[in-house]
Amino acid sequence: MSFFELDGLTKRFGGLVAVDDLSLSVDRGEIVGLIGPNGSGKSTVFNCTMSRYTVSDGSIHFDGDEITDLKTHEVVENGLARVSQESNPIDAMTVGANIKLFTLPNSVTSIRGGASDDEIFNYAARLDLEDKLHEQPDELPHADVRRLEVAKALATDPEMMLLDEPFAGMNQQEIDGLVEKFEELRDAGMTMIVVDHNMGGLMRLVDRVVVIHNGTKIAAGDPEAIAENDQVRRAYLGSSEAM
Template structure:
């Protein structure tokens, strides 16, 4: 059975259909790439999975239970997390404090409890920022700000992580390093769905690719199959190839 099943997902904003009858799934321990031209609906799909948007039609199941109508904190408590496209650390808190926030109970008044210093160190170490715990976010280089977003996500102990543009703004060496770390998460048992415009980094990382175009399912296959798919080439790069 698939860990995540998205079945007939439709999301409308008034008269605009952002995602139209879209279905895909992710198996346990798999890294799935979700690609498509700008405006194709990728972030909308993520927002529906995480409960940020109400689903117009269709269903979303995670680990056998229906999460279609769950609030975001309920989705997170069941084992999903998302690394946002935008990095949004709290600038007044050091790296450790930003990570700890994501280990607190889901109550607005909860500033007590949460992870120990040792646990926060471990979350940071999984993404190689354990030596930056006392630095403020605005002191970090861009790649480490992105890693902080991933550490915050790791702190919720997810079974499945949605990564939205994890490679954005990184150079090739940083992309290669981060891809290796993401593969390590998979080796530890995590399932991931990755959206990114860096085709080189994505193609080398993922097991399977699902393609969205104008909110519709376009294609699915291995990276090699997708790279050679004429419909994908036409939609994505006007036939120039991936």
């Protein structure tokens, strides 16, 4: 069994099938891109994985265990974290306090307390935010706010991250810098699935790409093969023009 597996994942909203019998696997240490046109079901896949949505059919396995019916905090405790496409720091708290919030226990019976100042510094340093720990999030440039979202996810000590539009609103230099940070995380053992509409940043980063359209997988392969795939081009553009 792979490190992470979706087996026949299906999610229905009434008569709408948002994700339709989707199967994919991710090996430990791999970075997989999940792409598709708007409304293709990418965020729904992430919401099902993190138990924000209940699964209509199929199963989800992570590191040998089935996590399909776990609560969200249990999924996180098992080692999965998500970076949402919407940045949502608490502006009344410093950058460091925002990161620390994600190290606090989920219940009074938990034996795990909040991280130390040194640990918070290290989480921030992995995203080049160590000099901004005492600033407020609304004082940061947009790219640093996105990096803060990643640092918050890292603070849960995940083995795998789901990255939802991590490059949103960034310029090319900022994207290149964040790609380097993700590559460093992968070198340290992190597994990732990345959803993003910036094909340049995503294709440079990932080892493999899975393409979904109308909730169904239509292609999978390395970035070069996907970029040349006529079915993928038609799904995006309605023609076989280059992506």
